[in-house]
Amino acid sequence: NEYDLQNLSALIMKYTVNNEPVLELFPASGQLLPFAVAAEPLYIFDRYAEVNDFAAKGLNNEFYANRRLRKYANADNNFKDLPGNSFGLVYCFNEFFCGNEEYILRISKQVLDLLHDGGKFIFNFLPHDQSWAQVMSVNNELSTVNYKKLLRELKFMGYEVLNFQLMPLKSSFIELQKGKNPPELRHKISGGWAEIIDSQ
Numbered sequence: 001n002e003y004d005l006q007n008l009s010a011l012i013m014k015y016t017v018n019n020e021p022v023l024e025l026f027p028a029s030g031q032l033l034p035f036a037v038a039a040e041p042l043y044i045f046d047r048y049a050e051v052n053d054f055a056a057k058g059l060n061n062e063f064y065a066n067r068r069l070r071k072y073a074n075a076d077n078n079f080k081d082l083p084g085n086s087f088g089l090v091y092c093f094n095e096f097f098c099g100n101e102e103y104i105l106r107i108s109k110q111v112l113d114l115l116h117d118g119g120k121f122i123f124n125f126l127p128h129d130q131s132w133a134q135v136m137s138v139n140n141e142l143s144t145v146n147y148k149k150l151l152r153e154l155k156f157m158g159y160e161v162l163n164f165q166l167m168p169l170k171s172s173f174i175e176l177q178k179g180k181n182p183p184e185l186r187h188k189i190s191g192g193w194a195e196i197i198d199s200q
Contacts (some may be wrong), residue, residue: 007171008093008124009035015120020088020140023114025107026095027051030058033069039089041070045082049073075114087114092123097142098168101150105157108176112158115178121159124173125150136169147174 012035016022022039024032026046033055036042046052052073056065072081090111096104104123111121126133128144137144151161153175163175 001169003168004124004170005031007167008032008173011122011173011175012036012091013038013088015089016120017088020071021083021086023082023087023090025090025092025111027055027058028094030055032091033058034060036089036091037064041068043070043072043082043087045072045074045079047073047075047077048196060099061197077107077110079114081147082114085116087116088119090114090119093170096125096145099143101145101153104145104150105153108154108159109157112184117179119161119178121176122173124170126170127172130166130169130172133172147172150174176178 008051011034012022012032016036017036017145018038020039021041021043022036023043023045024036025044027033027044028051031043033044037059044055045054046055049071052071056069056071058071059065070071072079074081091109095107104125108121115121126137126142126144128134128146133144136142147164147166151164154174155161159176159178159179161174162177164173166172
């Protein structure tokens with residue numbers, strides 16, 4: 001819906017710049033991908049390659065979808081093939097309504113290894129203690145999470161919590177940063193197709 005799209009797309013655009021790799025996890029229909037196209041490069045990950053191909057159509061640009069967008073798939077939700085310590089932003093806005101706190105923490109641990117120091121991880125969720133979220137959960141067979149417990153575990157894992165907000169529908173979010181220090185100045189080594197980034 002437009003309310004969620006406006007709120008979540010603003011979070012993506014806040015951290016998307018043309019010299020930082022960005023990754024969307026579980027892109028579904030690709031509705032949010034157009035808000036991240038300024039990223040260089042832009043990655044997506046899902047369990048199934050077919051989902052990535054369908055999401056890529058959300059860009060409405062065949063060249064970008066087929067030649068520039070970097071698609072990764074792994075049925076075990078394993079991120080081992082993605083470049084580590086490289087991403088300035090990883091976001092996940094479609095997946096965590098279907099999992100509990102333990103699942104979110106498993107994904108978050110892998111994301112921590114993908115982010116460079118100062119990189120951001122943002123995801124949305126349904127809070128367990130809000131009546132509107134409980135109604136959404138029952139009516140749509142979605143999961144609610146204990147976000148207070150989740151925040152404690154994420155801090156222990158090594159994230160700095162930059163922000164979290166409880167908002168109606170699917171707009172509640174947690175905004176995390178790898179480490180407490182501000183991001184370093186980073187430079188790509190060899191143009192738009194570089195997988196490796198150098199920091200100085």
